[in-house]
Amino acid sequence: xxxxxxxxxxxxxxxxxxxxxxxxxxxxxxxxxxxxxxxxxxxxxxxxxxxxxxxxxxxxxxxxxxxxxxxxxxxxxxxxxxxxxxxxxxxxxxxxxxxxxxxxxxxxxxxxxxxxxxxxxxxxxxxxxxxxxxxxxxxxxxxxxxxxxxxxxxxxxxxxxxxxxxxxxxxxxxxxxxxxxxxxxxxxxxxxxxxxxxxxxxxxxxxxxxxxxxxxxxxxxxxxxxxxxxxxxxxxxxxxxxxxxxxxxxxxxxxxxxxxxxxxxxxxxxxxxxxxxxxxxxxxxxxxxx
Numbered sequence: 096x097x098x099x100x101x102x103x104x105x106x107x108x109x110x111x112x113x114x115x116x117x118x119x120x121x122x123x124x125x126x127x128x129x130x131x132x133x134x135x136x137x138x139x140x141x142x143x144x145x146x147x148x149x150x151x152x153x154x155x156x157x158x159x160x161x162x163x164x165x166x167x168x169x170x171x172x173x174x175x176x177x178x179x180x181x182x183x184x185x186x187x188x189x190x191x192x193x194x195x196x197x198x199x200x201x202x203x204x205x206x207x208x209x210x211x212x213x214x215x216x217x218x219x220x221x222x223x224x225x226x227x228x229x230x231x232x233x234x235x236x237x238x239x240x241x242x243x244x245x246x247x248x249x250x251x252x253x254x255x256x257x258x259x260x261x262x263x264x265x266x267x268x269x270x271x272x273x274x275x276x277x278x279x280x281x282x283x284x285x286x287x288x289x290x291x292x293x294x295x296x297x298x299x300x301x302x303x304x305x306x307x308x309x310x311x312x313x314x315x316x317x318x319x320x321x322x323x324x325x326x327x328x329x330x331x332x333x334x335x336x337x338x339x340x341x342x343x344x345x346x347x348x349x350x351x352x353x354x355x356x357x358x359x360x361x362x363x364x365x366x367x368x369x370x371x372x373x374x375x376x377x378x379x380x381x382x383x384x385x
Contacts, residue, residue, distance in 0.1 A: 115377050122373020128366035136182035143176040148330040155349040168337070168352050169344045178359060181332035185360075188244055188326065188333075189313040192251040196259055197306050201299065203256075204263020205290050208298075209271055214264060221257035229254045229316060230323075237325040247317050247326040254316070255309065262305045266298035300378035304371055311367030318360050334360050 116122055135142055144162075145151050150171035151163065158166045165174040207214035224232075233250035240246050270276065271294065279293050318335030320326040327333035329340075334356040341353025 116373050119373040119376060121369040125366040125369030125373065128362060129370060132182055132363055133186065135179055136186055139179045139183055143179040145173040145176040147172060147177040147180040147332045155344060155347060155352070157349070158351050165355060166351055169340060169349070174352065174355060177332040177337060178334070178356060181334045181337055181356065184244065184327050184331060185314060185317060185334045188247040188317040189251060190310060192248045193255060193306055193310055193313055196252050196255040197302065200256060200259035201263055201302060204260045205267055205294060205298070207260070208264045208267025209286070209290050209294065214268075218261070218264065221260055224253060224257040233320050233325055242325050243328055244326070247320050250320065251313050251317065255313070258309070259302060259306065263298055263302050266301045267294055270294055270297050304375045304378060307374055308368055308371035311364035314367070315360060315364050
């Protein structure tokens with residue numbers, strides 16, 4: 096009986112959340128863009144008209160060239176195909192570390208927030224990572240393991256850890272002394288039950304919203320590392336690398352080579368921000384009751 100009531104309550108909350116979300120046009124637009132870009136990237140071998148690394152014609156052909164709607168780059172490669180394939184590495188390099196660190200940060204933040212003495216130690220250790228600029232961390236990792244996809248993903252993971260853990264830690268500290276937690280203690284619940292059954296559902300929403308917003312930032316950061324030569328290496332297609340190589344031909348009458356991947360990065364990053372704002376309203380109990 097109790098389980099049935101909980102299921103009905105969960106369905107009711109989900110319905111209220113969807114009602115709030117669908118009213119946010121920007122959030123819907125953001126989710127649509129993200130889904131569309133993800134599907135295009137997954138099915139790149141089917142959708143892309145050409146091999147992204149093979150020369151298809153004369154270099155620096157403009158937008159609207161016959162057979163190449165977005166033109167050709169400085170090496171005569173089809174820009175549309177490279178943008179489609181580039182989405183794979185750009186999304187993987189940013190999203191996979193984010194998903195991995197989501198669970199790591201959730202666990203660390205819960206433990207640190209629930210146990211005050213442990214929390215002091217953990218937060219001081221994470222403060223050390225806060226002290227290092229993101230690019231400096233990436234440069235250090237690239238010098239050790241070499242430039243490439245692994246270097247990007249490891250750099251992003253280390254950058255995300257202190258930020259995401261602190262969000263969970265702060266939310267846990269705010270929740271741990273509330274009445275429902277005290278009631279669970281009085282009923283004899285174990286510490287693990289209190290953390291994962293009582294606190295977890297109330298702190299995870301803050302991390303979901305924050306992680307969604309961070310996804311856009313990490314896509315830009317990943318592209319920036321590739322732009323600096325620390326990330327994806329030629330001839331593989333990546334939006335950041337495409338922007339970097341496009342800059343070398345800007346003065347040769349081909350601004351579209353660098354502009355197109357730059358616009359894609361901006362659109363996808365903005366879409367994640369829109370989605371994050373929409374999810375923030377979804378998890379806001381005051382919005383759900385409007």
